[in-house]
Amino acid sequence: MTRSRAVFLTALAAIVIASAGGVASAWSAPFGEPHPATNLSASGLSGWIFAEQAAFYRSLSGFIRAAKDDGAAMWELFGVSLVYGVFHAIGPGHGKAVISSYLVANEETWRRGIVLSFVSAGIQSIVAIVIVAIAAVLLGTTAKVIGLTVHLVEIISYALVILIGLRLLYVKGRGFLIACRALTWRRTPDLAFAAAPAAVTLSTQAFRVPARRPGAMTMRGGQCQIEGCTAQVHGFHCHDDHDHHESAWGHAHGPEPAMLAGAGGWRRGLAAVVAVGLRPCSGAIIVLIFALAQDLFWTGVGATLIMGLGTAITVAAIATVAVSARQVAGRIARARAGLGILAMRAIEIGAAALIVAFGAMLLAGYMASEQLWMFTG
């Protein structure tokens, strides 16, 4: 138990540090020089991070210029790009929220979380490079066209995020309901859930069920009341021979560990990271075009890829926190059979709902999404 407590404390500490970085990142740089009589009550660390990332970004142009005359300056540029990527990813975008929610909802391992973070950041860099390569280098289009392209890609990305969230919500909602029913009903509700997945409509249908049966979640002494079932490591694994039980659990809880490692599992994870990674970072686009204007397109490509690496480090760190938090929660849940597992299912549903919410908010208002077209149409 001491080990799990240590993990918990580590996770908590990481969250505090990360939130310190997040909470105040909206201030500092935009306001020019601070007023002499400033009130520095907000976290110094987060302000520092935000100021640093703005400073790094602004220094990039100088390093790109220097790289034109001096090959050694290129390495400095790459170094700065890496650090900028790390700091920059604390700001909006870069899929931290969606990836973390996805990992929590899908009961993923930290290893997978890290891989998915790196893949999504890699895709993000490559999308920016491909857009600039085609639109600017090959076609010589204007910033307006590039802005519209980015805009279109963003919309596709957000729509995909919503779809993935809805699918997860459906799967997890089903899992939750099955866990609920399992606690009270002796009969397996195979009829209600036998239908093939059709995310949107079915998820709403699924949510209606508990409303009809208030108080369905009665438990006795934290014991699973279903016959032949014991509350075990990953939720309810029924050891009786009822086939319909098995199928119901298997689908509702998300993939079994063996399936995760398989090709199907990776492909599913890939859908999420592609959806997130599709949206290019406007900072990368600007850097690439600036480099192109200096006849240093390939240097810009290198800097963008390294920036992506920095972004991946931050996203992976936050994803690891999310996965750890979930694992700690899972460990505790295991100790409290019935309610604990219900709580885990609820957390998964919450995380899936968050993915939908993020996608919807992004799509509806582009929120703080980076409006490259502010000046260029």
Place this chain on the structure above:
Amino acid sequence: MIKRTCCCCAILLLLLSVNRAEAHPHVWVTFHSEVLYAADGSVTGVRHAWTFDDMFSAYALQGISHAKKGQYTREELAPLAQTNVDSLKEYDYFTYARADGKKLKFTEPVDYWLEYKNPSLILHFTLPLKAPAAAKAMQIEVYDPSIFVDFAFAKDKPVSLSGAPPQCLATYDLPHQPTAAEQARLSQLDATPLDPSSTYGEIFANKILVKCP
């Protein structure tokens, strides 16, 4: 313990959602503004000169055809200048004026053009007031509430007056760092936008004050 875990998860999710809502500047503008006066001593408008940072300048110039490498004439940049002012309309030209505390309205910009001084683009434009305003205290603010654009006064010559009565004096005020409470509101701007009558954004404004006693 389970409570604490839930708490932990809640913090994490909150952190992730808060993070989403923050903007960071990708465009830096150093600006000079000139307050324009009519012969009768009333304010008629503001003439801006906005200098964009080098990276954004390169971005905006992408694909603009020009005869000489590294040089852009005013004519070559005319379509881009048109796009600029058209796009800025949606953002009220990031310029907000008050005469003795009363809000003033601007009409569409006139006399707008782009100038390229390697490595920066400079956008010149004049914002006429809908109706000339005579005021003892005139306040003009320049800022982007969404913080995508970072506005800062030009160091050498931030503000000037054109045709103002001799007793008028122009001063300017830099924005202060937001307090913790202001910061908290700031991070929610995108989730809970300000209502149009709110004066919240003012705390991040670059303020020009003209007093004509």
